[in-house]
Amino acid sequence: MTPIIQVALDLLELDRAVEIAKEAIAGGADWIEIGTPLIKSEGMDAIRTMRKAFPERTILADMKTVDTGALEVEMAAKAGADVVIVLGSADDSTLLDALRSAHKYGVRLMADLISAPDPVKRVVELEALGVDYVNVHVGIDQQMMGKDPISLLREISHRVNVQLAVAGGLDANTAAQAVKAGARVVIVGGNITHSDNVTEAARKIRQSVDCPDAVEICSVGTVDQEIRKILKEVSTSNISDAMHRKGAMKGIHPLVGGKIVGTAVTVQTFPGDWAKPVEAIDVAKEGDVIVIYNENKDIACWGGLATWSALNKGIAGVVIEGAVRDIDEVKNLGLPIYTSNTVPNAGDPKGFGEINAEITCGGQTVKPGDYIVGDESGVVVIPAERAYELARRAKEVYKNEKRLFDEIKRGGTLSEIMELKKWEKH
């Protein structure tokens, strides 16, 4: 049986959702899912509008019902849904009444395993209750922490006969794995809807689910490699959005531009002393970023000779709250340097200060090993312990903006597209 591709529309604006659904169908998507955020934004009208726009398509309402199962199924069914999602972790009483309502109104029920405490046990129970589909689902927030649904799907698929759907950050690669692991319905949200070419993105998913054996499984490498790869793709602005406006250094600007991505080697030094910044070059490894705090903005703690040395070590860049000199030479050398000041005079190598202690630079706490990203907008610090999650969230921001750029290029304005007036804070 050919697997079904379900495009999940997790947006807030209905007009955009209709347009994206059209583009996804042109690329080969079968079912249309009205995502939970869209249902919360527009209510049952989201389902009515989609039913009107796509009279022949299977429409799925991601209600994520956890109580009053019968009532919520009835609402979605009367608005035009063909399939309604309830939470698999809901009480059996909710699921059973949702099923009665589904039978009464002629719709199918999908139980979603998102956040179910024991999904392997629960799927067997859900099958016995009589749901039509079970969705093996890793939620968007869980994906940011590195979870994916494929291993769970593999564990579950040989235990039950109920039709399985799968969702959770699927792309062309993982969609193919999902089909091979037994998924009947492949649900894809962001990797289609946030694309600047929705039709092409849907087409790639279509190809991979139709011919899963032809898809080459590529390995992602180490976590650090994956973090660096993502951080090279996104901007400091994307990262700042992902960090809810935290993380940006104040008063630090590009002196020698160029993107920096790397882990911090920190330096605390003192007015008139350049020993520790220079010694940090020997401590740093290839791909590291030297981050220096030097209270004094009138005596440089970094210059041309240090820059040459840093280039010899393969250092990714330097960030300084303090001053740099030899600017003409430093600019010619091309190593990205971000600083708060420039000045001609240097101090002496006195040897005060510390390397790889926690410092404050540009108003941000920086610990050794934190990820530092710099571009023309400035510098952001990403705490090492949240780097994977924040890189993934920044990538979501990046993808979403790419799609918005595309919609603006077609002639809209940002406020029209995002219905800004509607979302102003009251």
Ligand SMILES: O=C([C@H](O)CO)[C@H](O)[C@H](O)COP(=O)(O)O
């Ligand atoms: O159900 C979903 C999520 O909980 C938000 O409502 C998504 O539709 C589902 O995860 C598919 O989206 P992606 O994970 O972005 O592929």
